[in-house]
Amino acid sequence: MTLTPEQSQWFASTFGQMVGNVEQAVVGKTRQVQLALTCLLAEGHLLLEDYPGTGKTSLARAMAQTVHGKQNRIQFTPDLLPGDVTGVTIFDQKSQRFEFHQGPIFANIVLADEINRASPKTQSALLEVMEEGQVTVDGTTYPVGRPFMVVATMNPIEQAGTYRLPEAQLDRFLMKTSLGYPDHASTMRILTGVGTKASAKGLSAIITTDAVASMIDMAALVHIDEAVVDYVSRLVEQTREAPEVQLGCSVRAGLALVRASKAWAAASGRNYVLPDDIKSLAVSIFAHRMVLDPEEEFRGATTEKIVQRILDTEVAPQERAAV
Numbered sequence: 363m364t365l366t367p368e369q370s371q372w373f374a375s376t377f378g379q380m381v382g383n384v385e386q387a388v389v390g391k392t393r394q395v396q397l398a399l400t401c402l403l404a405e406g407h408l409l410l411e412d413y414p415g416t417g418k419t420s421l422a423r424a425m426a427q428t429v430h431g432k433q434n435r436i437q438f439t440p441d442l443l444p445g446d447v448t449g450v451t452i453f454d455q456k457s458q459r460f461e462f463h464q465g466p467i468f469a470n471i472v473l474a475d476e477i478n479r480a481s482p483k484t485q486s487a488l489l490e491v492m493e494e495g496q497v498t499v500d501g502t503t504y505p506v507g508r509p510f511m512v513v514a515t516m517n518p519i520e521q522a523g524t525y526r527l528p529e530a531q532l533d534r535f536l537m538k539t540s541l542g543y544p545d546h547a548s549t550m551r552i553l554t555g556v557g558t559k560a561s562a563k564g565l566s567a568i569i570t571t572d573a574v575a576s577m578i579d580m581a582a583l584v585h586i587d588e589a590v591v592d593y594v595s596r597l598v599e600q601t602r603e604a605p606e607v608q609l610g611c612s613v614r615a616g617l618a619l620v621r622a623s624k625a626w627a628a629a630s631g632r633n634y635v636l637p638d639d640i641k642s643l644a645v646s647i648f649a650h651r652m653v654l655d656p657e658e659e660f661r662g663a664t665t666e667k668i669v670q671r672i673l674d675t676e677v678a679p680q681e682r683a684a685v
Contacts, residue, residue, distance in 0.1 A: 370632055403625040432469040433472070
């Protein structure tokens, strides 16, 4: 069963409305907003790493306000404990029973602000819930609901009092991107009142959690040809064979790219994936999962450049057919 043309058009129209709503708070960053919402509809998690004041928190908050569901913000600090994230079991003297008190992770969209400021022990509390959508406390498992998305932010400048995210944690994020500073026209709009804090807080929800869950199910029905799957597999293999790389992408990265490309195609009004969809998303999905050789990193190599080089050299399916 694949997505019908009518469903594809409805999906694209709804996606466009969601993008427009978020852009009321995040001005001039259409592609980044599209990536963030694609991540939501692919049931993934988003990592935003950028300088202070570029709108990372505003983007996460605007996404949460666009969806008519529960949203929570966790300010990560060195003294934050795992129980502060997942919740704790407390003995109720009246009922003489232990009761579970949910932590802030129980929401549809969770903003993990400055995630690298928490200790590795606290960061590890997110591993299960980001992968399986559930939390286990004292031997009991609690589902967090659907949709569920973690939007985490990091500041690449300040390193004092921070803890590097391990590869296992980075691999849980479907995408990593940055917003960057707005262009001159967007800056003028922001300075004259568009996209201010007041407008960001005043966004209205335009879609329910049930509708988002339906869009997630619809995106999964988008057709992807075997030739395109083969293309994804070859890209994953090339990340492992690059001479500058110590650790390439895993199969999970390939699965993430396939899921995201389906949502990206549906957002474009199509019920099938094109190789161009893969190319549009590969850098955001692959780069943060790769570990460079320290000497190559010192020479200026970056994972983004390596992924782009692989995309430029690896033959896409339509190019093969033309040969």
